[in-house]
Amino acid sequence: MTTMKEIAQAAGVSVSSVSLVLNGRDSGRINPQLANRIRETAERMGYQPNVLARSLRTNRTYMIGFISVEVATTPYAGGMIQGAQDALSSLGYMLLTVNGDTEQALESEIRALKRYGVDGFLYSAMSNRVMTVPKSLAKFPLVLVDAAEETNRFPSIEPDEFRIGYDATTRLIEAGCSRIAYVGCAEPMVAQTGRLAGYRQALMDHGRGFDERLQCDVLNNGPALRAVEALFDTEQPNGFFCFNDARAWYVYETAARHGLAVGRDISVVGVDNHRVFAETLEPQLTTIELPHYEMGYWAANKLVSMIENRPLNEGDWPHTTAVMPLLDTPSPVKVHCTLIEKGSVRDTPTTA
Template sequence: MTTMKQIAQAAGVSVSSVSLVLNGHDAGRIKPAVAERIRQTARQMGYQPNALARSLRTNKTRMIGFISVQVATTPYAGGMIQGAQDALSELGYMLLTVSGDDATAIESEIRALKRYGVDGFLYSAMSNRVVDIPDSLAEFPLVLVDATDETNRFPSVEPDELRIGYDATTRLVEAGCERIAYIGCTEPMIAQTGRLSGYRQALEDAGRTPNERLICDVLNNGPALQAVEHLFDAEQPDGFFCFNDARAWYVYESAARRGLTIGHDLSVVGVDNHRVFAETLDPELTTIELPHYEMGYWAANKLVSQIEKRPINEDAWPHTTAMMPPLNTPSPVRIHCTLIEKGSVATRRASHSK
């Protein structure tokens, strides 16, 4: 087993310097270049800290609980949990993930995580929404992922929903679309409110007055398809911003029934970059990718900075599809999502002849 003394000898520094760096207490005490040399030497020598000894010495287990409220069964849980796990692994922590569908189940999982002695919690909802934080979590370091609490008491990170609507609609304006429809969601959600506001703002900034007849909020299945088909016939949009990739399918289906070609006669932008829809629709769907990995990664770093009461080296963060904001950004932190160009947006007006 590699020891701190061996690392100190190899790096040409004192054992105390190695201890400060490997225990995360080097900020303001060890020069960054020296600290990085120590970390690199430790990695090359295969250093593995004794987790049990460290937990006894510091009264910390270096374990984090991830509580997902109806998240684990969604297609997006993997990215969010992977982001948190990658960040925590780099910081020397282990992630314990639990899931529950109601308050009773969540409370039971919280008790179980407390028995393991976790140092803090990540708390995530199924989709961006305001959540009620259990009182049993109030005394612990806590960061919310894809959720906010009504009082803004805890740090939180979420997609920038207004920018999603603004960027998607602006892309359609730039493509030359003159009658841009919004296929929204009937459920009262933060995402629906933000994306619709972004849609309206983008049109206004382009010198247009939003037309309420071009806004079609739907839920799913047959009634949703019928509503979109009615919109096609009554208003004849040439561009569609869809609340998510699933709703874009109704536009594709309605267009096909009318002999219209997506990416030529019509332009469509979705949200999610959902693999089933974004990669299988023909042409492939231009979409805005939600930052699930980035939210998990950012939240884990924020939580550790709270637990250890120290700054995190953000320069070491990986390159991600969406740029992660600095950790000192006031909550709620909103991540500007990235538009992924594919084939569903037509070129300028010449492609819109019918």
């Protein structure tokens, strides 16, 4: 088994420097280039930390519990969990993931994680929402992911829903669309409120008034398609900001029925960058990608910084589609999401 002393000799540094780096305590103490050399040397020599010895020394298990409320069964769970796992792996922690759809199931899973002695919790919901944190978690280090808590007692991170609506609508305005519709969600949601507010503000900032006839909030299936068809017939929009990529499909379908070409006669922007819709619609859908990976990665780093009561080296973070906020950003932390240009927005502004 490779020891820290052997790594120190191979890298030409002190054992204490190796210890600081391999225990994640090098930030502000060890030159970053030297720290990278130590890590590369340790990896090349096949170093494996003694987790049991470290746990006894620090009184930690180096395990984190990820509790999801209907998240693990959604298409977006992978990115969020992968982000958290990547961050924790680089920090020497292991992630344990559980899912619960009822209060009773959640409490059962929380008790199980506590029996494993996890050092802290990540807590997430299926979609951005204001959550009530279970009392059983109140005394543990905790970070909310894609959610916020009404009293703001815990750090949290979520998409900037207002900027999603603002950026999508601005893109359509820049494309020359004169009548921009919002195909929203008929359910009361944090995302719906924020995206609609961003849509209205963008119109206002560009000298346009909000016309409630151009707002069409729908659920799904036949009724949604018929509502979008009525919007086409009565208001004749030439730009569409859609609450998500699934609702953009209704616009594509209705445009085809009316003999209109998306990306030429009308422009469409969705939200999600959902692989099924964003990659299979023709032309491909210009969309705003939700920062699931980024939220998971940031939340895991934030949690470890709380557990270890120290700053982390944010300079080592990976390049991601959306820029991750700094760890000391006040909560609720909002991520400015990235618009992914594809083919559903016309390239040349119209003169309408």
